[in-house]
Amino acid sequence: MISGSNLEQVLISGRFAVTGELGPPQNGNFDVVRDKARILKGHVDAVNITDCQTAIVRMSSLTAGLIALAEGVEPVMQMTCRDRNRIGIQSDILGASALGIKNLLCLTGDHQKFGNHPQSKGVFDMDSIQLLDMVKTMRDGKKFQCGDEIKSHEPRFFLGAAANPFADPFEYRPLRVAKKVKAGASFIQTQIIYNVEKFARFMDIVRDLGLHEKVYILAGVTPPKSVGMARYMKKFVPGLDVTDEVIDRLKGAKDPKEEGINICVDIIKQVREIAGVAGVHIMAIEWEQAVPEIVSLAGLSPRPAPRRVDPRLRSSEAIDLIVSKAKEEAKAEIEKTLEQAKAEAQASRDLVLKEKGKITSEVSNLKRQLEEANAIADRKEAEIGRLMKELKETRDGRVHVRSVRRSVSDDADSALSSCSSRALTSLRSGLEALRKGLGINEDQLEALKRLFEVELLLSSDTAEQVTATFDEAPVPVERREKPEADSRHKEVVNLVAKGNVLLHKNDAAGAVDAFERALAIEPEDQKAGEGLKKAKEALEYTVSLEEAEAPAVPEGIPPCPEGMSPEEWQRKWVIRLVAIGNVQLYKGDVDKALKSFKLALELKPDDEKAKAGLLKAESGEAAGVPVPAEPDAPQKAEVPSSPVPKIAKVPEEVKTEAKREVPVTTVPTVIEGLTVFELPKETGTLSEREGSIQENLFKESCTGAIREISLGEGERAIRLGGASTLPFHLFEGDMPHVPQIAFGILDSEPEDWPDVLSKYYSDVFSDPVAWAKKCIDHYGAKAICLSLVSTDPNGMNRPSSEAAKKAQAVIEGIDVPVVLWGCGNAEKDTETLREVTGLIGNRKVCIGPLSDANYRSLGATAMAFHLPVVASSPIDVNLAKQLNILLENLGLSLDQILMDPSIGAIGYGIEYSYSVMERIRLAALTQQDEKLQVPFICNLGREVWKTKECRLPSDAHMGDQEHRGVLMEAITASTLLLAGGELMVMMHPKAVALTEALIKGMV
Amino acid sequence: MIIAEQKPLDEIMEMISGVEKLLVLGCRGCVAVCSAGGDKEVGVLASALRLGRKKAGKPIEIDEETYVRQCDPEYLEPLKEDGKKYDAVLSMACGVGVNFIADRCPGVNVLPALNTTFYGANLSSGEWAEMCAGCGACILHLTGGLCPVARCAKSLSNGPCGGSVGGRCEINKDVPCIWHQICDKLTSRKQDQLLREIVPIRDWRPSGHGGPRRRIREDLLP
Structure with missing residues (x-):
């Protein structure tokens, strides 16, 4: 037995259970609940008390449940999650348990949107x-x-839940019942059933899951009151399946109410036949009167006599009843006493009357004697005095009569008082019993007593005595004996509590004191003993901590703020000190930095960051904060072992390093004012760097590879392409040849170059050979791209033969690879480039651009001389691919092709270039798009140096013109490198140096 | 993205009734993307306010400006001084922006032009729906990526309530029952075991019921 409720007992006994439903009123009317409960009493085993159903404000289910319980009807209290949080719900549950409620139906609750307070917060x-x-x-x-313990009187409820076999998804509904059973439901009440067939299917699954053996299922039914109600439920109540048959039956009926009851009875009979149905839940909404009839017609009456339905609290009416009964008893007794007293009084009165009669007759006797005497005295005046004396004696006799009367009435009064005090004593002990039973407190008892006093005052005139009797009556008080023990115990508890609080506040010493004091009073107290142990441990710990911290405190660690433990505060303070140190170091204030780091180390001697900072500060070096893209940044010392990025190097170093790594035969001269950054090489291995991230989470191997292409011949030939991974994704694949930079030169004096660029070449403008040589000798060029701009028909329109000769001179004058770049006019380029190839014999130069307009003729030339070509297409993946296919169809190998995707400078469409190149590269590497597995050439220098930004003079707003141009070119190049570019054609030597440094740092 | 919508014009007019010089300040963050407070909306609102005030016989001087964001201190820097030149700054950012201005720009009278509504996605042009409640304790891995905290009317944790019919929520037929979708998704992925397990009662502290929230990354602190 879980809670021992009547419902639980009926279900355990195996009888088909019947529960009803009682909707509390939308007001504070006690009688409504009581009357509904009286209607249902004896016809159902328990009654659901709804909890503000459909989110309409009603009397609370707890209160209405108690009223029902007081009427002897067992409530199933409903509890929803809509209106209370876990604090409120648990609190109500404790209250319900205390007052004798034993069944609880747990619901989520209708959404507040449906009720009369849709504005409320659910x-x-x-x-x-x-x-x-x-x-x-x-x-x-x-x-x-x-998780806190409920130390005693834990609430014991027989728990129920709801299920709706008609809601969706249908297959999930039995699983949800299983979940509710697992969570604690002992019984289930279903949604209103009209579609019995669907309910039967639901029960099939329930049985398949074996749930009918773990939970009692009560089928929900409702008698429809009218066709209108049935239609409303069908249309507007979500998850209610009202069949057409029900509506038709109601429509055709003479008395829809009677038919509604019949429908309900029929459904009960049908669901009773379904295996696993343990009972029925009749929800006669605002029609409780129908329930007795339904239960009887369904053959479910009489219900077993309710067991253990005993209210802890009674309704005020029930209390009234008990009180009035006691009052009547008391009154009867008093009346009896009164009657007796009256009779006694009457008897005394009779006695008095008798005496009076006696006296009267005596008086009349005397009168007669007087008359006789008068008759004699008429003549005997001397006898008058004697007669007067006799008259006086008669008067004395009357006084005696009065005193008798008084004594009689005194006797009657005392008899009355003894009787009524007996009655009151019995009343009082009755009340005392009542007080214990109901838990009425002293004040309430006092009030009741007063009530009786008044009643008695009204019914008799012995008020004073009644009051006196009550006042004298000893009221039994149990806890009279042990005040002393109590106060001692209290003090111990107080001290232990104080100790715990102090302990909690880290005042271990105070806590030890408190616990010791507690033990002095009550040496056996366990809690105090435990507390003392803990406090002593804490004290030791604190002392050791204080010793450890001692030197730091005078150094000025600020007081620990509230809500933070001292350790935590110290940790934070160390972080702050290190941060301050780093900032000061960066600002160049080494002294202050030193101080900060030292302070930090004092607080936490093993802090690595602080140690590292101290080391740097001591060596007078700047902290490693990278300041990129600032060619004129002040030169700073380098920390070779430091893992942080290294800073600015002077050009000489660039030069010497280049010398060490690349076997150049010529020595480039220093470029004046050029400051180049060197990117730090990644020193750690991948497994070190990846930390806790698993490799398979970020590594993505490519299935394709870029073809390799050779430019130039002999020792200085360069190879491009070959990558089997995205640019610089060296952790994923191989990039056998680093991207290269070709210096772009022209075959005639440039017309529109800005000074900041032309100043490097103005001495050689007139001679392309000298120009090319200067690039190689002074600036370390590894390839030359000669633009035949002079041939442009829209410009100088130099004849092809003339231009070809100049080109020949350049090609033969240098030993680095050469790219010959036409003027962009398809016809003229065909003519010029053919001319050149005729002149240079076996020298391998790369020719371009080949566009869709001249690929046939130039392609044939390239094929004939085995020359690499530049295939140039407008910026588009498909056009680039198309041109490659055309060239391949022509007979050219893809190994001879460099792709020029048409690029834009930064600020002039570089995003578009990047995106197209990236898509080409992804197609080539991950989708095996063979026609795109070709290296890129990016002729970017000419694009950058014709932009407006490179031509605007130096000013405060735009900064130095040369820096601006150099950075634009270098940034454009770096972007295109990241997009996959293999050969960059650039112009400004500083930009080239920057870009080379970048490449070197990346591979 | 944070979704917001403009307050009714009358409410804004009432708000600025005593203002003679106003700055309408847009934001190019989320509110620009959800067409509530970007450059365009700044222009439209400013014009409407000018017209409204002119019609009421109380012309107003309005400047328009749109910041990159109103929720990062560097972008608010110019407002610290500029904002004082106006009787009020009508922020068309979400509530974050309004608060941040109030915090960072003392002396600037900032007013909200938008009601900040939810974290949502753009379903189609002109239509946004709530997708996340910012509850601070994500369980999407258990629910097929669909959030019952934000998208269930009762924020249920353990499956659809009894009001779910035909894949629709009981509160409104236009609202899909997210639990129905979660059931379908987990079932089709053969993850329906998740539907049988009891999801324990939530700790709502990360959801803001533990007080205003704050995020700290110690390594990034200055």
Whole structure:
């Protein structure tokens, strides 16, 4: 037995259970609930008390449940998650348990949108399943939701839940029942059933899952009151399946109400036949009167006599009843006493009357004697005095009569008082019993007493005595004997609590004191003993900590702010000190930095960051904060072993390093004012750098590879391409040949170059051979791209033969690879380039650009001389691919082709270039698009140096013109390198140096 | 993205009733993307306010400006001084922007032009829907990537309630039942075991019920 509720007992006994439903009123009317409960009483085993159903404000289910319970009707209290959070719900559950409620139905609750307060904030701190779990844990685990222990009187409820076989997804519904059972439901009440066939299918699955053996399922039914109600439910109540048959039956009926009852009875009979249905839940909404009839017609009456339905609290009416009964008893007794007293009084009165008669007759006797005497005295005046004396004696006799009367009435009064005090004593002990039973406190008892006093005052005139009797009556008080023990115990508890608080506040010494004091009073107290142990440990710990911290404190660690432990504060302070140190170091304030780091190390001697900072500060070096793209940045010392990026190097160093790594035969001269950054090489291995991230999470190997192409001949030939990974993704694949830079030169004096560029070449403008040589000798060029701009028909329009000769001179004058770049006019280029190839014999130069207009003729030339070509297409993946296909169809090998995707400078469409190149490269590497597995050539220098930004003079706003141009060219190049470019054609020597440094740092 | 919508014009007019010089300040962040407070909306609102005030016989001087963002201190720098030249700054950023201006620009009277509504996605042009509640304790791996905290009317954790019919929510037929979708998705992925397990009661502290939230990355702190 879980809670021992009547419903639980009926279900365990195996009888088909019947539950009803009682909707509390939308007001504070006690009678409504009581009357509904009286209608249902004896016809159902328990009654659901709804919790503000459809989100309309009603009397609370707890309150209405108690009223029903007081009427002897067992409530199933409903509890929803809509209106209360876990604090409120648990609190109500404790209250319900205290007052004798034993069944609880756990629901999520209708959304507030449906009710009369759609503006309210829905709580939904948990859902019905979590609610079941919580109440089960309170019951079986004796724990609140937070995990705190419920020390005694844990709430014990027979738990129920709802199920709707008609909601979607249908297949999920039985699984949800299983979840509710797992969470703690012992019984299930279903949504209203009209579609019995669907319910039967639901029960099939329920049985398949074996749930009918773990939970009692009560089928929900409702008698429809009218066709209108049935239609409304069909249309507007979500998850309610009202069949057409039901509507038709109601439509055709003479008395729809009677038919509604019949429908309900029929459904009950049908669901009773379904295996696993343990009972029925009749929801006669605002029609409780129908329930007795339905239960009887369905053959479910009489219900077993309710067991253990005993309210802890009674309604005020029930209390009234008991009180009035006691009052009547008291009154009867008093009346009896009164009657007796009256009779006695009457008897005394009779006695008085008798005496009076006696006296009267005596008086008349005397009168007669007087008359006789008068007759004699008429003549005997002397006898008058004697007669007067006799008259006086008669008067004395009357006084005696009065005193008798008084004594009689005194006797009657005392008899009355003794009787009524007996009655009151019995009343008082009755009340005392009542007080214990109901838990009425002293004040309330006092009030009741006063009530009786008044009643008695009204019914008799012995008020004073009644009051006196009550006042004298000893009221039994149990806890009279042990005040002393109590106060001692209290003090111990107080001290232990104080000790715990102090301990919590880290005042271990104070705590030890408190616990010791507690033990002095009560040496056996366990809690104090434990507390003392803990406090002593804490004290030792604190002392050791203080010793450890001692030197740091005078150095000025600020007081620990509230809400933070001292350790945590210290840790934060160290971080702050290190940060301050780094900032000061960066600012060049070495002294202050030193101080910061030292302070930090004092607080935390093994802090690595602080150590590193101190080391740097001591060597007077700047902290490693990279300041990229600032050619004139002040020269700073380098920290060779430091893992942080290295800074600016002077050109000489660039030069010497280049010399060491590349076997150049000529020595480039220093470029004046050129400052080049060197990117730090990544020193750690991949496995070191990846840390906790698994390799397969970021590594993505490519399946394709870029073809390799050779430019030039002999020792100085360069090879491009070959990559089997995205640019510089060296952790994923190989990049056998680093990208190269060719110096772009012209075959005639440039017309529109800005000074900042032309100043490097103005001495050789007139002679392309000298120009090419200067690039190689002074600036370390590894390839030359000669643009035959002079041949442009729209410009100088130099004859092809003349231009070819100049080109020949250049090609033969240098030993680095050469790219010959036409003027862009397809016809003229065909003519010029053919001319050149005729002149140079076996020298391998790369010719271009080949476009869709001249690829046939130039392609044939290239084929004939085995020359590499530049295939140039407008910026588009498909056009680039198309041109490659055309060239291949022509008979050219893809190994001879460099792709020029048509690029733009930064600020002039570089995003577009990047995106197209990236897509080409992804297609080549990951989708095996063979026609695109070709290296890129990017003729970017000419694009950059014709932009407006490179021509605007130096000013405060735009900065130095040369820096600006150099950076634009270098940034454009670096972007294109990242997009996959293999050969960059550039112009400014500084930009080339920067880009080379970048490449070197990346591979 | 944070979704917001403009307050009713009357409410804004009422808000600026005593203002004679106003700056309408847009934001190019989320509110620009959801067409509530970007350059274009700044222009439209400013014009509407000018017209409205002119019609009411109380012409107003309005400047328009749109910042890259109103939720990063560097972008608010110019407003610290410029903002004081106006009787009020009507921010068309989300509530974050308005708060941040109020925090960072003392002396600037900032007013909200938008109601900040939710974190959502753009379903189609002109239509946005809530997708995340910022609850601070993501469980999307258990629910097929669909969020019951944001997208279930009752924020249920353990499956659809009894009001789910035909894949629709009980509160409104236009609202899909997200739990129905979660059931379908997990079932089709053969992850329906997840639907049978009881999801324990939530800790709502990360959701803001533990007080205003703050995120700190110690390594990035100055």
